[in-house]
Amino acid sequence: MTTAAARSTARPDASGRVWFVTGASRGLGRVFAEAALDRGDRVVGVARDVTPLDDLVAAHDGRLVAFPLDVADRAAVMAGVERAVAAFGRLDVVVNNAGGFLYGMLEEATEEQVRAHLDVNLLGALWVFQAVVPHLREQGSGHILQVTSMGSTGGFATVGLYGAGKAALDSISEAMAMEVADFGVKVTIVQPGGYETGLFTQGTTATAENEAYAPLRARMAEMWSEGVDAAPEKAAPAVMEVVDMAEPPRRLILGGLAYDQAVQLLRARLDEHARWEALSRTAD
Incomplete structure (x- = not known):
């Protein structure tokens, strides 16, 4: 199906969907939750701290349910998804x-930093997937949006572990898409560019600096400072369009x-592959 045809063919359940959004208290998660509510949909929003969602809960007359959830805790995720399903009876879009x-x-x-980072960015997404799939499979529908990063396409100094977690999530999301396709469940890997989400302030853990890397760190800091982050609201229309598609893209870069x-x-x-093709072929 062409892109134009995919856009013009909305799903039968195009109204009144139920969303489950992790990291919903700020940044892109909050923006997607707000956009879904503006469409008349219902949302279950979770985060470690959901107090920033109090205003949205009060403003939407029972259509937003918010409760704390640490996605790094697999047992908590399993229980949290059951609570989310109980709130509105089903899940249609999982972010x-x-x-x-x-x-x-x-x-x-440090080992502690690495494990804590991957527990959230990689394993947390896997636990959510494992928790929601039985429900989506039973109802024969659903759309999972895996938010990774355009940075997953390559590794960069100072953000290597962030990129590694997102690249790994890209890879397992491809596998997820294959595993759930026969059940009527769609997976889209959403790869945002730079947005003003608070990720680089509230959501950042920094290592203790080794002076040996000071020159490289300064060059990388200068490179990162050249970018201009967009307002996260800019990302919402594209995502809302994707969830309305009968045949959504497997991957979508935002920005x-x-x-x-x-x-x-x-x-x-x-x-680079082409440059070394002859050498590669000698290894057959």
């Missing part, structure tokens, strides 16, 4: 959005600059 940011060189990261950067990285990788 796997919760995440944090670990900033620093790989050598600097024009992010799209250009991701394509540039992919082309550079293809060029």
Whole structure:
């Protein structure tokens, strides 16, 4: 089906969907929850701290249910998804959005920091997937949005562990999509560029700096400072359009600059493969 046809063919359940959004208290999670509510949908929003959602809960007359949930706790996720299903009787759109940011060189990261980071950014998304799939399979429908990052297309100094977690989530999301396709469940990997989400302030853990990396750290900090983060509200219309598609994309980059950067990285990788093709073929 062409893109135009996919856009024009809304799902039968295009109104009154039930959303389950992790990391819903700020940034993209909150924006997606607000956009869903504005459409008349119902939302279960979870985060470690859901007090920032109090205003939305009060304003939407029972259509938003919010409760605390740490996605790194698998047992809590299983119980939380059961609570979410009980709230509105079903789940239609699952937004796997919760995440944090670990900033620093790989050598600097402690074992505790690495495990805590991947427990949220990678395993947390897996636990949510494991918890929601039985419900989506039983109802024969559903759409899982796996929020990763355009940065998952390549590794960069100072953000290597963040990129690694997102790249791993990209990979297992491809497997997820294959595993649930026969049950009528869709998976879209959503890869945002830079947005003003608070990820780099409230959501950041930093390593203890090793002076040996000071010159590289300064160069990377200068490179990161050149970017201009967009308002997260800019991302909502594209995501709302995707959930209305009968045949949504497997991957969606959010943002024009992010799209250009991701394509540039992919082309550079293809060029490198081509440069060494003859050597690769000697290994048959």
